[in-house]
Every structure is written in C-alpha cells, then in structure tokens.
Amino acid sequence: MGLNLIVLVKQVPDTQNITGEAMKEDGTVNRAALPAIFNPDDLHALEAALEVKETIPGTKVNVLTMGPPSAVQVLKDSLYRGADFTALISDRKFAGADTLATSYALKCAIEKIGAYDLVFCGRQAIDGDTAQVGPQTAEKLGINQITNVSMIESIDPKKKEVVARRSIEGGFEIVKSGFPVLVTINDEEYIPRPPSVIRMMTYKNASVEGNGGTYDESYMNSAQVKRNQDVISLWDIATINADVESCGLSGSPTKVKKIESVILKSEDIKMIENTGDAIAQMVHELIADHTLG
Amino acid sequence: MENFFLDNEDILFQLEHMDLDRIISLREDDFKEAAEYPFAPVSIDDTKDSYNKVLSIIGELCGEYLAPRAVEIDEEGVALENGEVRYAKGTREVLDLFAKADLMGFSIPRKFGGLNFPSIILTIAAEIVSRADASFLNFGLQQDIGETLNKFGSESQKAEILPKLATGEYGSAMILTEPDAGSDLQAVNLKAHQDANGNWYLNGVKRFITNGNGDVGLVLARSEEDLSGARGLSFFLYKRDEHMKIRRLEHKLGIHGSPTCELQFNNAPATLVGERKRGLSKYTMWLMNSARLGIAAQAAGIAEAAYREARKYAQERIQFNHPIEEFPPIYEMLTEMKVAIEAGRALLYETARFVDLKEGLEEMKEKYPERAAEFKADLKKYSRLANLFTPMVKAYNTEMANKAAYDAIQIHGGTGYMHDFIVERLYRDARITNIYEGTTQLQIVAAIGGVTSGTAASIIDEYEQEDYSHVPELHETLRKAKFNFEKTLVGVKEVDKKDFATYHSRRLVEMATDVIQGYLLLRDAKYSGRKKKVAEVFMEKMDARIRANMSFILDEKGILIDNYKDIIG
Numbered sequence: 049m050g051l052n053l054i055v056l057v058k059q060v061p062d063t064q065n066i067t068g069e070a071m072k073e074d075g076t077v078n079r080a081a082l083p084a085i086f087n088p089d090d091l092h093a094l095e096a097a098l099e100v101k102e103t104i105p106g107t108k109v110n111v112l113t114m115g116p117p118s119a120v121q122v123l124k125d126s127l128y129r130g131a132d133f134t135a136l137i138s139d140r141k142f143a144g145a146d147t148l149a150t151s152y153a154l155k156c157a158i159e160k161i162g163a164y165d166l167v168f169c170g171r172q173a174i175d176g177d178t179a180q181v182g183p184q185t186a187e188k189l190g191i192n193q194i195t196n197v198s199m200i201e202s203i204d205p206k207k208k209e210v211v212a213r214r215s216i217e218g219g220f221e222i223v224k225s226g227f228p229v230l231v232t233i234n235d236e237e238y239i240p241r242p243p244s245v246i247r248m249m250t251y252k253n254a255s256v257e258g259n260g261g262t263y264d265e266s267y268m269n270s271a272q273v274k275r276n277q278d279v280i281s282l283w284d285i286a287t288i289n290a291d292v293e294s295c296g297l298s299g300s301p302t303k304v305k306k307i308e309s310v311i312l313k314s315e316d317i318k319m320i321e322n323t324g325d326a327i328a329q330m331v332h333e334l335i336a337d338h339t340l341g
Numbered sequence: 342m343e344n345f346f347l348d349n350e351d352i353l354f355q356l357e358h359m360d361l362d363r364i365i366s367l368r369e370d371d372f373k374e375a376a377e378y379p380f381a382p383v384s385i386d387d388t389k390d391s392y393n394k395v396l397s398i399i400g401e402l403c404g405e406y407l408a409p410r411a412v413e414i415d416e417e418g419v420a421l422e423n424g425e426v427r428y429a430k431g432t433r434e435v436l437d438l439f440a441k442a443d444l445m446g447f448s449i450p451r452k453f454g455g456l457n458f459p460s461i462i463l464t465i466a467a468e469i470v471s472r473a474d475a476s477f478l479n480f481g482l483q484q485d486i487g488e489t490l491n492k493f494g495s496e497s498q499k500a501e502i503l504p505k506l507a508t509g510e511y512g513s514a515m516i517l518t519e520p521d522a523g524s525d526l527q528a529v530n531l532k533a534h535q536d537a538n539g540n541w542y543l544n545g546v547k548r549f550i551t552n553g554n555g556d557v558g559l560v561l562a563r564s565e566e567d568l569s570g571a572r573g574l575s576f577f578l579y580k581r582d583e584h585m586k587i588r589r590l591e592h593k594l595g596i597h598g599s600p601t602c603e604l605q606f607n608n609a610p611a612t613l614v615g616e617r618k619r620g621l622s623k624y625t626m627w628l629m630n631s632a633r634l635g636i637a638a639q640a641a642g643i644a645e646a647a648y649r650e651a652r653k654y655a656q657e658r659i660q661f662n663h664p665i666e667e668f669p670p671i672y673e674m675l676t677e678m679k680v681a682i683e684a685g686r687a688l689l690y691e692t693a694r695f696v697d698l699k700e701g702l703e704e705m706k707e708k709y710p711e712r713a714a715e716f717k718a719d720l721k722k723y724s725r726l727a728n729l730f731t732p733m734v735k736a737y738n739t740e741m742a743n744k745a746a747y748d749a750i751q752i753h754g755g756t757g758y759m760h761d762f763i764v765e766r767l768y769r770d771a772r773i774t775n776i777y778e779g780t781t782q783l784q785i786v787a788a789i790g791g792v793t794s795g796t797a798a799s800i801i802d803e804y805e806q807e808d809y810s811h812v813p814e815l816h817e818t819l820r821k822a823k824f825n826f827e828k829t830l831v832g833v834k835e836v837d838k839k840d841f842a843t844y845h846s847r848r849l850v851e852m853a854t855d856v857i858q859g860y861l862l863l864r865d866a867k868y869s870g871r872k873k874k875v876a877e878v879f880m881e882k883m884d885a886r887i888r889a890n891m892s893f894i895l896d897e898k899g900i901l902i903d904n905y906k907d908i909i910g
Binding site: 062065085239241242243244245246247248249250252253 | 379380382391395401438
C-alpha cells in the first residue's frame with residue numbers, strides 16, 4: 049500500500065537574480081524587480097517526496113502552496129516534475145500572513161487532505177529565511193518533526209517509520225520517527241529532477257478549479273489522465289475550514305516596523321586576550337550594544 | 342537561472358518569424374493523436390507553445406547543469422574499463438537529467454514513447470546543447486538512429502528498440518567507418534553472412550565509431566560477397582552483446598566527453614534493416630543527411646559559445662586605457678563572427694524546415710497513397726532542396742565555427758591559448774565538425790550537383806519573388822550578386838579543361854551559399870532594424886566575395902591545375 053505524502057512549497061522572489069532595485073524607497077520589497085521562482089529548498093523537498101514515491105508503489109504526492117493566484121506556477125512546476133495532486137490555498141483573507149498565520153492555514157489545508165503519512169517542507173524560504181513555517185505547522189498538527197534533513201535514509205511503510213539523516217553542526221545524526229511526521233529538507237543531498245517535458249505538455253493548460261470542499265481523488269487513476277483534469281484545486285478560507293481571525297494580518301502578531309538596507313562593511317578591529325575573562329567581557333559588550341541577543 | 346534558449350535573442354527571433362504552420366500540419370496530421378495522448382497538441386498554437394516551453398526546459402538544463410560541467414567533462418574525458426566505456430561524471434549526471442526530463446525520444450513517434458518533434462526544433466535544441474558542451478550532443482540528444490529505424494525498420498524492430506531509445510535506457514551508434522573506408526564508404530568490408538536459418542551475423546572491424554558503446558547500432562556491412570562497391574552493402578540493426586568487443590578508444594584533439602571506439606565484431610548476430618543491397622545508397626545516405634544537419638547545429642552552438650566568450654573578454658579587457666572591443670581590428674572580428682553566426686543560423690533553420698517539409702510529405706504519401714498526386718510536386722521540390730541545403734549548411738557552419746573559435750582565441754590573445762579559458766576547448770571541439778559526417782570537401786561534392794543543375798537557381802528565383810521593398814538598395818546589391826553567380830555558373834560550363842569544374846566547385850557552392858544567405862537576411866530585415874544592419878554588413882562583404890570568386894573563376898585560367906604536379910613534386 050502506498051503512502052500519502054504532502055509537500056509544502058512556496059513561490060518566492062528570486063533574491064539571487066535581482067534585475068533592478070530590490071527595495072522600494074519606502075523599504076518594502078519591489079517584487080517587479082525580482083522574478084518569482086520555486087523556493088530552492090522546496091524543490092529539494094519535492095525531490096525527496098518523489099524519490100519516496102519511486103520506491104514505494106502506489107504512493108501519492110500532494111503539493112500545497114499558499115499564495116496569490118500567480119503562485120499556481122509552482123504547482124504546475126510540481127506537476128511537471130511528478131506530483132499527483134496540487135492545491136492553491138488562496139484567499140484575500142490570507143494576505144499579510146506571518147509564519148504563525150501561514151502555518152495555521154497550512155495546518156487546516158493538510159487536515160482537509162485527511163490521512164497522511166509524511167509532510168515535506170524545504171528547510172527555509174529565501175525571502176523570509178525564518179525556517180519557522182515547517183516546525184510551526186508540525187506543532188499545530190501535533191505531530192513529530194525532523195528538521196534540517198539532508199537525506200531520507202529509509203522508509204518502512206509497514207511499520208510506518210522513517211529514518212532520516214539530520215544535519216547538525218560538525219556532522220549529522222540519524223533520527224527515527226513513526227508516522228505521521230513532518231520533515232524539513234535542506235539542499236545538501238537531493239538533486240531536484242528537471243520538469244518532464246511530457247508532463248509539462250500534459251499539464252501546461254491545466255486550469256485551477258475550486259471544488260467546493262471535497263477532496264477530489266479522481267486524479268489517482270493515472271490511466272484516465274485527461275487534459276485539463278482537476279489536478280490544481282483552489283482552496284479558499286472556507287474550503288479549508290479556517291478561522292478568519294487566525295488568518296492573514298489579523299492572525300499575525302509579527303509587525304514589520306522598519307526595513308533597512310544594511311550594507312556590511314568592516315570597520316576597525318579590536319584584539320582581545322585569549323583568556324576566559326577577556327572573552328566574557330567582550331560577550332557582555334556585544335550584548336550591551338545589541339550585536340548579540 | 343542561466344537559460345541558453347531564453348538568453349539567445351537571435352534564436353527567439355528566428356523562431357518567432359519562422360513559418361511552422363505547414364510543418365506542424367503535416368507532422369500532427371489534423372491533431373489526431375490528441376485524443377490518444379494527453380500531451381499531444383490540439384492546435385498549431387498549442388504545438389508552438391509546447392515547442393517553446395520544451396526548448397526553455399532544455400535551455401535551463403544546458404545553462405544550469407551542462408555548461409558548468411563542460412570543463413570537467415573535457416578534462417576527465419572517457420575511459421575504457423574492462424571492455425566498457427565510462428563517461429565522465431558530469432556527462433552521466435546530465436544524461437540522467439535529460440532522461441528524467443523525457444527528452445531522449447525527441448523525434449520518435451508518440452506511440453513509441455517519443456515527443457514527435459520535427460527536425461527544426463531538434464536542430465534548435467542541438468545548437469543549444471552544443472553551446473554548453475559539444476561532446477554531449479553526440480549521445481545526449483542522439484536521434485539519428487531512432488529516426489532511421491523508424492523510417493526504414495520493421496514494425497518489430499521499431500517496437501523493440503524505439504521505446505528504449507525514448508526513455509534513454511538504450512544509447513545508440515551509427516557504425517559505418519572502417520580503417521579503409523572513410524570518405525569512400527563503398528569500400529566497406531565488414532562481412533555479413535546468413536546461416537541456414539536465415540539469421541545474419543557480422544564479422545570485421547569498424548573504426549572511429551562515435552558512441553560505439555551504444556546498446557544498439559546501425560551497421561553498414563557487405564552482405565553480398567560477390568558484389569563490390571555500394572551494391573554489395575546492406576544495413577543491419579545490431580544489439581550489443583558479447584560478440585562485439587570495444588578494442589580501444591581514440592585519444593582525440595577535442596570533444597573529449599564523446600567516446601570514439603574501435604569495434605571488433607565476432608560473429609555478432611544482427612537483423613537486416615529494410616532491403617538488401619540498399620545499405621549505402623538509401624539508408625546510410627538518409628542517416629548521414631540527418632546526422633549532417635545535427636553537426637551543422639553542433640557547429641552553430643560552438644560558434645555561439647565562442648562569440649560570447651570573445652565578446653565578454655573584449656568588453657572587460659583594458660589595454661591602452663580602453664576596452665579592446667573599441668579597436669577596429671577587434672570589433673571587426675566580433676561583428677564578422679556575429680553576422681556569420683546569424684547567417685549560418687538562418688541557413689540552418691531554413692534547411693531544417695525543408696527537411697521537415699520533405700519528411701512530412703513523404704509520411705503523408707505513405708499514409709494516404711490515394712492522395713499521392715497531391716504531394717508529388719512539393720515532395721520532389723523539398724527533396725531536392727533538402728539534399729542541396731544539408732551539405733551546404735554543414736560546410737558553411739562547420740567552417741564558420743572553426744573561424745569563430747579561431748578569432749575568439751585571437752581576441753583573447755595569449756590567455757586564450759591557455760587551457761584555463763573556455764575558448765581553448767571550443768577551438769579543439771570545433772575542429773572535428775568540418776571532418777566528421779563527411780569533410781567539407783565531401784559536402785561540396787554532395788552540394789555541387791544541386792548548384793549546377795538548377796536547384797539552387799530555382800530557390801533563389803523563388804526568394805527573388807518575395808517583397809523586399811523595405812530594403813531596396815540591399816535588394817539591388819543582391820540582385821547583382823545573383824546575376825554574377827548565374828553568369829559564373831554558365832561560364833564554368835563553357836571552359837573545356839580537365840578538372841576545371843571540380844577545381845572550382847567549392848567556390849561555386851560558396852557563391853550559392855552567399856546569395857541564398859543574402860535573401861534569408863533580407864527576409865529577416867523585414868522584422869527588425871537591427872537585422873537590417875546585419876544584412877548591410879553581410880551584403881557589403883558578400884558583394885566583394887562574389888565578385889572576387891567570379892573574377893577568379895572566369896578571368897583566370899586555373900593555372901594551378903597545370904602546375905600542381907611540378908610544384909608539389
């Protein structure tokens with residue numbers, strides 16, 4: 049019996065290929081200057097899930113993303129690479145979400161899918177770089193989590209167990225967990241597969257369908273793959289039964305006070321003695337001027 | 342994200358203005374396969390959209406994965422270990438990505454797991470791949486074997502082999518050359534014999550076999566013991582087994598990532614492809630034409646890479662307080678390179694279009710024999726054009742790529758001679774393109790008939806009928822060049838001197854190429870002011886070349902023919 053896998057992905061501005069001024073004068077992100085791309089770590093997470101699918105027959109890979117309608121592009125890209133089903137979690141009421149509100153919405157969407165075995169996330173997104181959404185989602189779902197995973201070592205569908213290699217400072221640790229479990233994947237081991245051109249031509253015209261709340265399983269019969277089939281669902285706030293107050297701006301305690309463009313440059317240096325006292329003194333100074341803490 | 346398709350404005354320009362409608366209509370035959378295959382197109386626009394998106398995926402694979410590995414692939418090369426070929430690590434990685442992207446069956450029909458893409462799109466893809474790493478093209482996007490088998494093989498041969506080529510499970514090789522049969526394939530000596538049950542076996546040696554380690558190969562062999570020359574040769578499908586040994590790999594100047602094998606067949610079982618005795622005259626010629634178009638694309642890719650490296654260096658290198666590209670000798674080289682690349686690309690894509698029209702019409706004729714009369718005239722026309730243009734563009738592009746790589750090193754100066762710079766590899770890689778799949782001299786032999794018999798003149802007349810009112814002066818220059826070319830053709834025929842016509846055949850083919858490219862560039866000038874400037878530069882130099890060639894052919898005596906023996910002894 050195959051597993052039911054969920055991959056959480058995000059469309060992000062490409063911070064590595066900036067085509068103009070990245071920041072507007074008011075300090076907000078100038079999205080027009082930043083092409084939208086598939087968050088790199090999430091491609092590794094999708095690859096991890098697809099490799100599990102290849103080893104365990106009958107496994108399904110569901111990809112979810114929360115974002116504006118344009119984020120459908122990362123769902124299509126997921127389909128091109130091998131995903132079976134995708135859903136765009138999109139609603140004006142989700143706008144302005146911080147990691148808390150985002151993970152709440154994702155939790156509601158995951159619960160809508162029903163029974164699942166593993167949730168894969170990229171370790172972090174290149175826009176916010178918080179690495180919080182994966183762990184927060186696991187907490188809200190009340191399931192185990194293994195973060196910063198470089199490789200899924202093994203999966204036992206009968207025992208419902210996964211063994212993962214987790215990167216830690218100076219090495220790695222091998223962690224075992226029962227299902228369901230959320231793993232966040234880093235970019236150390238997996239090489240994301242390219243889009244299949246056959247799948248691309250199959251799904252390039254797929255339209256986004258709101259399906260009124262039922263989790264459509266018709267996609268699962270791959271022999272019946274049809275053009276424009278319902279492989280991209282649109283889930284709004286009502287579809288995933290989310291509480292409006294916990295979503296978007298109203299559900300987000302994080303408030304951005306100010307964004308500054310910081311240009312790092314070295315100034316003068318200070319040498320200290322290599323003694324416990326001198327180091328302690330320096331740490332205190334760094335805390336005092338808010339460099340640390 | 343590096344994307345070698347999306348960053349190439351000239352490819353995008355050509356694709357945007359290219360007439361693909363008839364090619365698509367022929368190839369997709371009323372889009373009948375859309376009902377059966379969810380990825381098959383439903384309309385002409387849908388097809389074009391797919392072509393663009395697939396090229397974009399290839400462009401990214403080449404820009405992001407292949408090009409960054411090209412240096413390592415070149416340095417690591419290939420190795421023969423325990424009788425088996427090992428590709429460079431980078432090659433293996435990118436082959437895996439190409440297979441995962443479902444690109445290996447590019448032009449194979451859908452029913453065998455392929456994409457059913459036409460030559461023109463394959464040609465563009467081949468150019469993009471070769472810009473990243475020319476050596477990779479020889480197996481990474483190798484479609485010639487599959488195409489040939491699809492056209493001439495039996496249903497069972499196709500059903501067995503094509504699906505495995507399409508997934509990339511099988512690699513392939515064209516196995517023609519022998520130690521004593523290079524340019525002269527009529528001398529092929531590898532023996533094919535039948536046992537009492539009618540099974541065929543191969544015995545003998547083949548040399549210089551690109552990717553000879555492939556799982557399947559098409560082998561040219563002598564099946565008729567008592568018949569010498571081409572009539573004794575047949576074509577065989579060979580599946581790799583223990584009866585064939587790879588004796589050695591060649592150490593080559595360039596394309597280090599591509600294995601060149603010497604093969605020993607020891608009673609190796611094979612199956613006949615098509616009819617006996619047609620091995621060279623029909624099947625090999627078809628296969629070679631397909632491969633020649635591929636090499637012309639490979640050369641275009643190398644030239645593009647060389648130009649980009651040279652341009653970048655010329656912008657960055659400061660001497661005498663100026664970037665060196667500000668100096669006339671440098672900007673002349675750069676501009677000439679760019680113009681030659683664009684002229685070559687226009688000819689390349691025009692050739693691929695003719696090939697597609699010819700193949701599409703042939704397929705329709707086979708499918709609908711009752712409509713044969715409807716296709717007859719066009720089929721004849723495009724067969725002739727494909728047969729003329731293929732060797733013409735192979736000759737032009739491969740010589741052009743060598744010149745581009747040569748000048749790219751020249752612009753780099755001493756640094757370009759060093760292994761650390763990419764142009765050094767490009768120079769080595771370019772050098773094979775005007776040799777393999779027939780040297781330039783042989784391309785001239787293949788093209789000269791079409792030049793002198795009127796095929797060239799008729800397509801030039803057809804181009805002349807188009808509207809050039811956007812560039813009246815250039816058009817006038819071109820008409821004069823056309824006139825001079827025609828005058829030279831007539832003049833050559835009037836000279837009664839041994840070897841005279843052969844001696845000048847290369848110049849005649851070059852004149853025809855010049856005039857044809859002139860028309861293609863004028864056509865492009867309709868859509869862009871920049872293309873008009875390209876045409877102006879091309880036309881100025883072309884006009885001078887045509888007059889020089891004409892004067893040398895008609896006003897001089899061809900004294901070299903009389904003197905060569907006394908000079909070289």
